[in-house]
Amino acid sequence: MDLSYTSEEEEFRARLREWLGKVLPTLPPKPSPDDWPARRAHDLGWQRMLYDAGYADVHWDASPTTRLIFLEETEKAGAPYVGANFVGLLHAGPTIAAEGTPEQRARWLPPILRGEEVWCQGFSEPDAGSDLAALRTRARRDGDDYVVSGSKIWTSHAEVADWCELLVRTDPGAPKHRGITWLAMPMNAPGITVRPLRTLAGSAEFAEVFLDDVRVPVTNRVGDEDDGWRVTMVTLSFERGTAFVGEVVACRRVLGELAAEARRNGRWDDSALRRRLGRLNAEFRALWRLTQWNVSEAEASGGVPGVGGSVFKLSYSHARQELYDAAAEVLGPDSLDLGRPWMLDRLSALSYTIAAGTSQIQRNIVAERILGLPKGR
């Protein structure tokens, strides 16, 4: 068991830190969450800066430890998060890299890395959320095209996306996990309607997408027809690897800020509150260690992160909600003012036990795939 980094890793960290110190002061301020065109420009601009400095492909080509250092340092320095590039960099890109043809990789990967194209994710449907395989959006073959009809929901960045990684049903007669196909759909194709959804935290964070006889070329299919479920499982496993590194670092910073605020406003004298923050310190320290453990394990096995990510996500999503509830306790009545720090985050945190597989689904995964309990109701 070793928590020290190699000299190459330390050099990478130092180089990155120096670069961040130089470029971050030149960045324009963060745009408002509701101004999607500005957010797109901001996030793509940041990706371009990463590309020019040689950091663009850190999520794809670097070792897990290097990726961990990258996410840790960028978060500590207050650099932008992947934002609108999330799906391209962390979902669609890695999937195309793993499953796409040479032509597909050449077409789609460079624009993602250079910050030229934004992707969104067309997985969930109104009647198929956690039960993803119940999706019903239909694609029928017509010559060299698939003709797609149906609707998708919870689609982040849909308003400004160039491409959508789309799951469609190509064989309605097959068992539900078979008969699904993975397509790259151009978002400017005729027949696509995007309707923004306002979240409980106030912003139009994601959208509903309606598809009415949208034509997608067969050459845009990644993997075989009806093999989309397997391709999708490759995609989802990326999300549960190092996806939360930056967020754990951010939560630990917030915890320090909460303690400082409590000292300022006198709440620190309340030993129950102090102990509550102390316990959260323990939890986020442990989650950071678990991250290091999982990254080391991924590195040792040389493979795609496994179901251990579910263990992390279950604990983290709960702890994140506890953190912002503690923030409300620090603020007292001011916690009802959304203009105060952390209070929008408190609302947003409620999505963490739902998004990317609800906690209930994650517990089933842990129980069945790690503990070996029988499938059932």
Next chain:
Amino acid sequence: MRFQLTEEQRALQAAVRGVVGRRSSARSSWLVAPRGGAADVYNPAPLQGAAAQPGDSQFRLDRALWRALGDLGFFSLRLPEADGGAGLGLPEAVLAFEEAGRALVPGPLLATHLAAGEVEGAATGETVVAAADGRLVEWMEEADVVRPGAEGAVPMNSVDPLTPLHRVPAPAVPDPLGILLTAAEQLGTAARACELAVQHARTREQFGQPIGAFQAVKHLCAQMLVRTEVARAAVYAAAVTADRVDIAAARLLADEAAERGARDCLQVHGGMGFTWECEVHLLLKRARVRAQRGGGVTESEELLAADLVT
């Protein structure tokens, strides 16, 4: 960064598991076999006596086990080789204590381990050492040496039938090392509770299927694993850094994983879990005894809070 067990550490883990597991199935009915070991032997009969005579435990410390642990290097493993030890570090000690916690080995393991090199015979397991921790002394009457002495000690009606307790008037200063090794034992118990619950949920049938097929039961088990694995990362990391804030974090999470895990394990076992007929109550009671070591959770929480403003 290679935050994983080395081959040598895995070998040590297996060796300790082998000794406590083999002995448990062969002689000591209250010890339970670890995963992959011999079939579980749990015989509640000797425990019934303890129930009948609270405060006057009939249990004698298993001196042969103590010497076997001494031969294995359990007590001496952190001593330099020149002093007859194995020259190993905290991570190895943590792995050994995790196994002891998993098998619920009774006796003042921690006090004897901490006395190795200071008290004659402790390193080899010839001398059994008990120690005051906070206001409590475990296994005082069975020990050859009590550190730092226990004037005015009064016997308690110990909640754990396998840990006789005395109360002492003057509190002793907690040792961070003791807190870490206790957290390692709690981790082992948490892992054991999860294994027992899963084993039961796979085999016990109700409504025509194993109860583990029901989400309500499945989710209890999943949370047991989650708490255990988060605690494991914290305990192992604290063993590497030996940092007192890391140690405080490890103890909070390990205490919770052990106590909550034992309670959930009891719930999964249903009515049987509430009796002395199965071993679950021993996990729970031991977890509660250990949670009082090193000043209890309040001190650890305050230390972690103070860390946020320094």
